[in-house]
Amino acid sequence: MPGLPFWPQRASAYAGQVDFLFTCLLVITVLTVGLVFFLLFFFANKYRHGSNAVRHEPTRKTWRWEVSWTAATLVVFVGLAVWGASLYVHLYNPPEDALQIFVVGKQWMWKAQHPGGQREINALHVPVNQDVRLVMASQDVIHSFYIPALRIKQDVVPGRYETMWFRADRVGRYHLFCAEYCGTDHAKMGGWITVMNPRDFADWLQAQGGQETLAAQGQQLFHRYGCSGCHEAGGTVRAPNLNGVFGSPVPLSDGSVVIADERYVRDSILNPKGQVAAGYAPVMPTFKGQVSEDDLAKLVAYIESIGPNRSGTS
Amino acid sequence: MHAPRNETYLNATVGIRSWLLTTDHKRIALLYFAGITFFFFIGGIAATLIRFELLTPGPTLGSADLYNRLFTMHGIIMVWFFLIPSIPTTMGNFILPMMIGARDLAFPRLNLTSWYLYMAGGLITLTALLLGGVDTGWTFYTPYSTFYATGYLILAVFGIFVSGFSSILTGLNFIVTVHKLRAPGMTWYKLPVFVWSTYATSVILVLATPVLAMTLLMLLAERVLHVGIFSPQLGGDPILFQHMFWFYSHPAVYIMILPSMGVISEIVPVFSRKPLFGYYFVVWCSIAIAVIGFLVWGHHMFVAGQALYASLAFSFLSYLVAVPSAIKVFNWTATMHEGWIRFDAPMLYAFGFIGLFTIGGLTGLFLAALPIDVHVTDTYFVVAHFHYIMVGGAVMGYFAGLHYWWPKITGRLYPDYWARFAAILAFFGFNLTFFPQFILGYLGMPRRYQTYPPEFQIWHVLSSAGASILAVGYALPLFYFAWSILRGPRASANPWGATGLEWSTRSPPPPENFATTPTVIRPPYQYVRGEPLMQAGDV
Numbered sequence: 001m002p003g004l005p006f007w008p009q010r011a012s013a014y015a016g017q018v019d020f021l022f023t024c025l026l027v028i029t030v031l032t033v034g035l036v037f038f039l040l041f042f043f044a045n046k047y048r049h050g051s052n053a054v055r056h057e058p059t060r061k062t063w064r065w066e067v068s069w070t071a072a073t074l075v076v077f078v079g080l081a082v083w084g085a086s087l088y089v090h091l092y093n094p095p096e097d098a099l100q101i102f103v104v105g106k107q108w109m110w111k112a113q114h115p116g117g118q119r120e121i122n123a124l125h126v127p128v129n130q131d132v133r134l135v136m137a138s139q140d141v142i143h144s145f146y147i148p149a150l151r152i153k154q155d156v157v158p159g160r161y162e163t164m165w166f167r168a169d170r171v172g173r174y175h176l177f178c179a180e181y182c183g184t185d186h187a188k189m190g191g192w193i194t195v196m197n198p199r200d201f202a203d204w205l206q207a208q209g210g211q212e213t214l215a216a217q218g219q220q221l222f223h224r225y226g227c228s229g230c231h232e233a234g235g236t237v238r239a240p241n242l243n244g245v246f247g248s249p250v251p252l253s254d255g256s257v258v259i260a261d262e263r264y265v266r267d268s269i270l271n272p273k274g275q276v277a278a279g280y281a282p283v284m285p286t287f288k289g290q291v292s293e294d295d296l297a298k299l300v301a302y303i304e305s306i307g308p309n310r311s312g313t314s
Numbered sequence: 315m316h317a318p319r320n321e322t323y324l325n326a327t328v329g330i331r332s333w334l335l336t337t338d339h340k341r342i343a344l345l346y347f348a349g350i351t352f353f354f355f356i357g358g359i360a361a362t363l364i365r366f367e368l369l370t371p372g373p374t375l376g377s378a379d380l381y382n383r384l385f386t387m388h389g390i391i392m393v394w395f396f397l398i399p400s401i402p403t404t405m406g407n408f409i410l411p412m413m414i415g416a417r418d419l420a421f422p423r424l425n426l427t428s429w430y431l432y433m434a435g436g437l438i439t440l441t442a443l444l445l446g447g448v449d450t451g452w453t454f455y456t457p458y459s460t461f462y463a464t465g466y467l468i469l470a471v472f473g474i475f476v477s478g479f480s481s482i483l484t485g486l487n488f489i490v491t492v493h494k495l496r497a498p499g500m501t502w503y504k505l506p507v508f509v510w511s512t513y514a515t516s517v518i519l520v521l522a523t524p525v526l527a528m529t530l531l532m533l534l535a536e537r538v539l540h541v542g543i544f545s546p547q548l549g550g551d552p553i554l555f556q557h558m559f560w561f562y563s564h565p566a567v568y569i570m571i572l573p574s575m576g577v578i579s580e581i582v583p584v585f586s587r588k589p590l591f592g593y594y595f596v597v598w599c600s601i602a603i604a605v606i607g608f609l610v611w612g613h614h615m616f617v618a619g620q621a622l623y624a625s626l627a628f629s630f631l632s633y634l635v636a637v638p639s640a641i642k643v644f645n646w647t648a649t650m651h652e653g654w655i656r657f658d659a660p661m662l663y664a665f666g667f668i669g670l671f672t673i674g675g676l677t678g679l680f681l682a683a684l685p686i687d688v689h690v691t692d693t694y695f696v697v698a699h700f701h702y703i704m705v706g707g708a709v710m711g712y713f714a715g716l717h718y719w720w721p722k723i724t725g726r727l728y729p730d731y732w733a734r735f736a737a738i739l740a741f742f743g744f745n746l747t748f749f750p751q752f753i754l755g756y757l758g759m760p761r762r763y764q765t766y767p768p769e770f771q772i773w774h775v776l777s778s779a780g781a782s783i784l785a786v787g788y789a790l791p792l793f794y795f796a797w798s799i800l801r802g803p804r805a806s807a808n809p810w811g812a813t814g815l816e817w818s819t820r821s822p823p824p825p826e827n828f829a830t831t832p833t834v835i836r837p838p839y840q841y842v843r844g845e846p847l848m849q850a851g852d853v
Contacts, residue, residue: 005769008757018685022756025683029676036647036672040665043650048657049587055652055843062592065648066641073640077633080683085626088684092622107462141458142552144617144692148758151689155618157553158457159546162619175767179692179760181451183462184378187763 011149011170011195017087018151028076091152094165098131100304102214102297105136105143105156108185110176113297117211122191124176126168127201133165135262135300137293144180147193153179161263168195218302221295225287239284240277246307251278260307265300322725322822337422338825343408344723345429350404353395353436358788360388365747365781371768381764382449383465389452390443394474395436397708398566401573402519403432403484405715406512408723410488412816412823413506415497415832415850420490428480428487435477442469451762453563456544456555460536468534475530478523481569485519488512497815499834503597504849506814506838507590510597511576514604518565518572522608526562529555556618560611568607570704571671572600574711575642578664581718582646583839584812585661586653587846590839592645599638606635616687625684632682639675643668654844658810659733663714666741670706674699677752695755698748706744713740713791720795721805725822728798732790740787746780813839813846 010016046053101124102113112120126132136145138158145164146153149172154164178189196204211217222228230239246265249257253276258264267274269291272284291299323340333341363384367375375381411419419425442448448470450459459467492505492513533555535541542548544555583590590596612620612628646668655661677699681687690696717737721727750773759770766774808817813836819828832850840847 005757005772006753018689021683022680022686025680025686029673029679032676033669033672036643037669039647040650040668043647043653044655044657044665047586047650047653047655049654049844053652055654062595062648065644066592066595069644070637070641073637077637077679078630080679081630081633084629084683084685088616088625088629088688089622091685091688141462142455142618146692146758146760148689151685153617153688153691157546157619159552160619175758177758177760181382181455181692181762182458183449184382186382187378187760187765 009149009172009174010151011168011172011174012151012166013169014087014090014166015149015151021083021087025080028080091164094133094163095131098133098165099127100133100135100301101126102301103134103136103145103156104139104293104297105145105178105182105189106139106293107141107183108178108189110143110145110178110189110191111294113214113294114205114208115214115301116205116208117213117217118205118208119211120208122176122189124191124193125201125204126193126195127198128171128195129167129169130198131165131167133163135297136162136164137266137296139293141182142180143178143182143189146177146179147174148177149174149193155180161266163262168193171195171197214298214301215305216302218298218300218305221291221299222302225291225299227299230284237283238280240280242303243306244308246304248308252276253278253280253282262300262304265303266296269296269299321824322820323825324725324822326825335426337418337426339407339411339418339422339425340723340823340825340827342422342425342429343404346399346403346407346432349429349433349436350396350400353391353440354400354788356440357388357391357396358785360384360391362781362785364388365778367764368766368774369778371766371771373765378764379449382451382762383443383447385762386448386451387443390439390448390470390474392704393452393566394477395432395439397570397704398481399432399477399484400570400708400712401577401715402488402512402515402569403428403480405508405577405719406484406488406515406573409719409816410509410512411491411495412819412827413509413814414492414495414500415815415828415834416491416495417826417828417831419487420494421487424483425487428483431483432477432480435473435475435480437473438476439470439473442466442473445469453559454530454533454555455559456533456536456550456552457547459533460545461547468538471530471534475527475534478527478530481519481523485516485523488516489520492516497832497834500815501834503594504834504837505597507579507593507596507600508573508576511572511579511600514600515569515572518569518604518607522562522565522569525558526566529558529562532558553615553618553620556615557611560614561608564611564614565604565607567700567703568603570708571711572603574667574671574708574714575600575639577711577715577718578646578667579642580812580814581660581664581714582649583841584718584810585656585658585664586650587656587811587841587844588649588653588839589837589841590645591648591651592641593837593839596642596645599641602638603635606631606638610635613682613687614691616684617691629682629684629687633679636675636678636682639671643672643675657734658717659728659730659737660714660718660810662734662737662741663710663717666737666744667707667710667714669741670702670710670744674702674706677702689758690755692761693755694751694759694761697761698751698755701748701751706748710740710744713737716791718810719816720798721809722816722821722823724799724802725805725820726798726802727805727809728794728802732794736787736790736794739790740784743780743783743785743787747777747784748780750774750776750780808846811846813841813848815849818848818850 104111136156138156144155230237542550544550613632754773805821
């Protein structure tokens with residue numbers, strides 16, 4: 001509807017579920033506002049000063065009414081809270097084997113890196129009907145990755161990875177915004193997300209040129225930053241071998257166990273003494289300030305590629 | 315009745331010193347009125363410029379930096395120097411002691427100190443905003459504010475820090491006053507609801523404002539001294555700032571709305587000529603809002619990366635805090651049933667409040683629903699929602715109270731037709747301004763954008779058109795109130811047929827409020843077949 005848009009585009013099944021909840025809330029709102037406004041106008045007219053309407057002695061026992069409307073409100077609200085929560089939990093459970101794209105936010109652009117090494121700025125190309133998982137970092141301030149057509153948004157807080165996932169089911173071009181105020185050109189920090197047929201997507205990847213994959217670039221960095229000196233067989237210092245580590249539980253020296261996900265790998269590079277693997281001395285120096293977010297993404301992609309569930313680069 | 319018949323708090327002493335050094339709560343209230351009106355129009359000018367900028371999808375007025383400074387200025391001024399002090403420091407100051415039959419607040423000199431702190435803080439911040447402005451938004455999120463923001467952030471934050479002490483001292487003053495200075499017979503359950511809600515507000519002011527002070531100090535420590543607290547560059551955690559900021563700033567919303575609810579709870583029974591329906595429930599709902607309001611701050615952070623279970627808990631608690639608000643709306647509506655309803659200007663503002671607050675509250679339910687919040691947080695949906703609460707609710711309540719107590723405060727009447735016209739104009743202007751923003755928000759228009767995709771323009775144009783109507787609605791009272799002071803007919807002691815103690819003394823009141831301390835014999839809002847029964851007996 002040109003000129004007077006009422007409803008946002010919808011490009012995923014999840015968006016449809018959110019819209020359904022929204023619509024139900026809208027109905028509740030319209031009914032409640034309608035009831036309150038009706039009563040206000042009805043009373044205001046019927047019991048206006050000087051009208052001949054019958055008035056009884058004011059009732060002293062109001063608690064029946066109070067208990068009734070309190071209980072009714074409470075029941076509806078609890079129902080809405082539970083419904084909302086059940087949808088929200090969905091966002092926290094990304095499927096296995098989603099296509100993984102690294103996104104870095106900085107003042108004032110979004111940079112995306114595909115597994116094949118393709119890069120794009122203020123744009124994101126994804127295949128239709130495929131799970132996509134974004135691993136996002138910020139180089140400076142808080143940004144927020146927002147795709148209205150998918151009804152999803154995630155703040156990207158500097159100093160850690162944030163993830164979000166989606167499965168777009170309609171080919172098309174949709175707005176991409178930064179939703180968290182980030183300075184002068186906040187309003188310009190965005191572009192388009194393009195959802196493509198798998199064949200078109202493959203062509204698009206091809207057309208971006210034959211870069212090395214992200215993991216392969218990461219492997220080079222793994223050597224250049226000297227990681228391989230300790231973390232590969234034959235290293236001079238005893239350090240954990242990283243083959244097969246990604247995605248598996250790592251016992252830590254304080255007795256706890258973490259899953260070696262993107263966040264753990266990133267933290268271990270920047271703050272190695274924070275979570276030391278059990279049985280190893282905390283001798284690794286920090287790489288804070290030396291490795292950019294772009295390079296971190298490549299290193300993480302490499303570690304991930306030598307994890308147990310992946311064969312080489314994906 | 316032996317006091318000179320024409321001596322009032324206004325003419326008892328004269329000269330500028332008698333105002334600037336006064337300890338009379340009524341005069342201090344007027345000092346606050348002056349300051350608050352000033353800041354309201356400063357914030358309003360910023361709002362006008364914002365709405366002008368957003369008329370076109372591209373830049374309209376100036377640079378992006380200018381726009382960012384405008385919305386920051388609008389937010390800071392309106393939140394800290396208008397909304398938070400608005401009703402408590404003006405009507406609370408003036409009316410609360412009279413409502414409980416007291417001569418003054420418990421600590422009159424502290425009261426004057428509060429005003430000086432408020433003005434000092436306000437002028438410091440205003441100086442910062444006029445020198446070059448601040449571009450962080452009123453929320454000061456780290457690490458943007460500590461490392462990347464330009465402008466006079468330190469000065470602006472310091473001004474807010476100073477004015478926070480005004481909040482704390484005012485809250486303390488009200489709490490002690492309500493506990494210690496009630497007239498004989500004025501038991502807790504005979505207190506007018508305005509006193510209860512101001513009391514609940516004061517508790518929040520005293521408990522929450524120190525957290526803001528700490529947060530702002532830490533922010534300054536990080537920005538000035540590079541002490542690592544909130545910024546990952548220094549080993550800090552940006553989310554910690556958000557937790558601390560919203561631990562104050564969410565309860566701050568209740569600081570703004572609870573006093574308005576109190577005003578409406580006064581006006582609805584008076585103009586319905588009926589006791590307030592469910593007095594005990596309305597009273598305890600205020601307390602419940604004040605308490606639960608401290609437990610919902612995390613709903614500002616559903617997409618900020620807080621833990622899943624934290625979000626689930628905060629969502630549930632946010633629904634819970636909406637229950638007492640809903641109960642209040644039902645009680646005000648039920649109060650009108652079988653009443654003798656009059657439609658003077660205060661009542662029209664009260665109608666406006668109930669309508670707009672209901673919409674604002676219900677759209678809060680959308681935001682408490684986690685997946686909807688994920689979509690619409692940081693969009694115009696949120697902007698519309700909180701303006702329905704803070705402008706549609708709090709400001710409507712402020713104007714309602716102003717029109718209701720004006721004859722008591724000034725001893726003059728105002729032209730009721732003009733006042734009703736302003737109330738209706740503000741109601742329609744408000745809806746035209748902010749209703750389109752709900753649609754914009756669900757469409758995905760992010761907030762704090764100077765430029766935007768062209769398909770959103772139609773809604774922005776409607777919103778700006780509404781804002782110009784709203785501006786007229788807010789400016790009109792300036793004129794007819796000025797006329798009222800100069801030419802308005804004299805007001806009687808009780809022009810509305812109310813029952814509270816403040817209406818049992820002259821308009822304007824004598825310096826000591828009551829010739830003799832009244833003894834309270836009845837609960838508030840007692841009417842028999844539409845005829846008022848005064849709390850202190852019929853005078």
